[in-house]
Amino acid sequence: xxxxxxxxxxxxxxxxxxxxxxxxxxxxxxxxxxxxxxxxxxxxxxxxxxxxxxxxxxxxxxxxxxxxxxxxxxxxxxxxxxxxxxxxxxxxxxxxxxxxxxxxxxxxxxxxxx
Numbered sequence: 001x002x003x004x005x006x007x008x009x010x011x012x013x014x015x016x017x018x019x020x021x022x023x024x025x026x027x028x029x030x031x032x033x034x035x036x037x038x039x040x041x042x043x044x045x046x047x048x049x050x051x052x053x054x055x056x057x058x059x060x061x062x063x064x065x066x067x068x069x070x071x072x073x074x075x076x077x078x079x080x081x082x083x084x085x086x087x088x089x090x091x092x093x094x095x096x097x098x099x100x101x102x103x104x105x106x107x108x109x110x111x112x113x114x
Contacts, residue, residue, distance in 0.1 A: 037062075043069045 015023070040062050047065070050072055 040065055047072060 044060070044065050047068060050068060
């Protein structure tokens with residue numbers, strides 16, 4: 001058999017399920033990364049006013065955009081009253097959540113200053 005016939009024979013055989021999964025996995029992963037990047041870019045556009053004050057000549061990383069979005073949403077929840085579901089939290093759970101929010105805000109403030 002000539003090399004071209006061998007190549008045609010290889011292409012004609014059916015792929016096993018394992019081989020199909022091996023071929024499919026990188027494509028699925030790329031689609032997942034593209035979806036995440038697209039969503040982060042949409043967040044960046046939605047929060048453009050808030051992000052302009054933070055830019056100060058530094059490139060925003062994806063993590064910064066996500067942190068700012070979380071901070072913005074928490075601020076919105078506080079200004080509009082209690083967030084849905086907070087009424088069901090016990091007193092200790094509410095204190096722990098408040099402590100966590102303060103720690104997250106402090107960490108965010110530090111990351112923005114750096």
